[in-house]
Amino acid sequence: MAGGGTGGHLFPALALAEELKGRDKDAAIAFMGAKGGLEERIVPKCGYPLRVLSVEGIKRRGPLKKIKAGVLAFSSTMKALGILKEMKPDGVIGSGGYSSAPVVLAARLLGIKTAILEQNALPGLTNRVLGKIADRVYVSFDEARRHFPAGKTILAGNPVRKEILKSSAGRKRVKGERFSILVFGGSQGAIAINAAFLDATEYLTDIWPNLKVVHQTGEDGYEKAKEGYKRKNLKAEVFKFIDDMAGAYESADLVVCRAGATSLAEITALGIPSILIPYPFAADDHQTANARSVADAGGAVMIRQDELTGSTLASAIKRLYGDTQATETMRKKAKGLGRPGAAKTIADDFLKILGKG
Numbered sequence: 001m002a003g004g005g006t007g008g009h010l011f012p013a014l015a016l017a018e019e020l021k022g023r024d025k026d027a028a029i030a031f032m033g034a035k036g037g038l039e040e041r042i043v044p045k046c047g048y049p050l051r052v053l054s055v056e057g058i059k060r061r062g063p064l065k066k067i068k069a070g071v072l073a074f075s076s077t078m079k080a081l082g083i084l085k086e087m088k089p090d091g092v093i094g095s096g097g098y099s100s101a102p103v104v105l106a107a108r109l110l111g112i113k114t115a116i117l118e119q120n121a122l123p124g125l126t127n128r129v130l131g132k133i134a135d136r137v138y139v140s141f142d143e144a145r146r147h148f149p150a151g152k153t154i155l156a157g158n159p160v161r162k163e164i165l166k167s168s169a170g171r172k173r174v175k176g177e178r179f180s181i182l183v184f185g186g187s188q189g190a191i192a193i194n195a196a197f198l199d200a201t202e203y204l205t206d207i208w209p210n211l212k213v214v215h216q217t218g219e220d221g222y223e224k225a226k227e228g229y230k231r232k233n234l235k236a237e238v239f240k241f242i243d244d245m246a247g248a249y250e251s252a253d254l255v256v257c258r259a260g261a262t263s264l265a266e267i268t269a270l271g272i273p274s275i276l277i278p279y280p281f282a283a284d285d286h287q288t289a290n291a292r293s294v295a296d297a298g299g300a301v302m303i304r305q306d307e308l309t310g311s312t313l314a315s316a317i318k319r320l321y322g323d324t325q326a327t328e329t330m331r332k333k334a335k336g337l338g339r340p341g342a343a344k345t346i347a348d349d350f351l352k353i354l355g356k357g
Helices: 007-023 063-087 100-109 125-133 142-147 191-203 222-232 245-250 261-270 283-296 310-322 324-337 342-353
Strands: 031-034 050-053 091-096 113-118 136-139 153-155 179-183 211-216 237-239 254-257 274-276
Touching: 007 031, 007 091, 007 113, 007 261, 007 342, 050 063, 063 100, 091 100, 091 125, 091 342, 100 113, 100 125, 113 125, 113 342, 136 142, 136 342, 142 153, 153 342, 191 222, 191 254, 191 310, 222 237, 245 261, 254 261, 254 310, 261 283, 261 324, 274 283, 274 310, 310 324
Parallel strands: 031 050, 091 113, 113 136, 136 153, 179 211, 179 254, 211 237, 254 274
Antiparallel strands: none
16 A cells, blocks of 8 residues: 555555454555655554655756755655565555655556556646556546546545444434534644634534534644634633544534545545535645535535635535535535445455456
């Protein structure tokens, strides 16, 4: 498994590894990721060996930094060649992130079967290039198909971890229970979402006693958010990072988050209504394409960041809080978009490619 950097690239790979390991407990699965990435903390906890590469992105960087990133990419590919020669894997699956490309390319040069996961509706340049050399491309959105060779592209969905799929999220709220809102900006948090939600509390004071708020802020926004809730004398559960996302989803009636592909895969698989705020500086603005795909299908409300204020966010929250029928319809629409069997679909197909299906 190659890729990571953020949860959006790491957790689908972990979900797929879990599926493969569940079929053959003796299967040897290893990860290759980026130095300094989230994988350095998460992968060892999951019991998989991890090798890291020193890699950086090239887009939106000055000339000197682009040269440095190019040198790192070349040296990482050479390092990946050495590691793969040592490991002799049957196959390599790239899940995205800066570390994915050198490993998939090295595997291709060694004649090892390869596949890539494309989680977004609008693929980035790296995966569009890798899609030409990989043996298989697994996409999560139908809109992504047109960017890859038709003969080797499969609409599979984005793998979701079993612990999340087993949660009972998507349940109907029992009368008298507080309306539960889960706020997060992805594995690294989101300053804009943190600020907007804290501003939104000014417009939610009349219903706050009926709300339960769980807020993942990220490392940088934690202290400011904690102080903000304390100053306003509002109760909320605030975390830097939520390890138990299954538990967080289980009690959520509404999610306020970015539109990263993994977050969308999880909330649609579970059928949770959401307010999506795409990160506008994501590569090729792919999060807006992701959010629009779900919102156009009726599974979410999308608020662009340039339209995001405490007032607009509070208005959307109040509308869903006060309209049970609307939230139930959104729940059904979201669940209709989910692909909880994505990991199984990908494992079935890739094992056939490896001659092990």
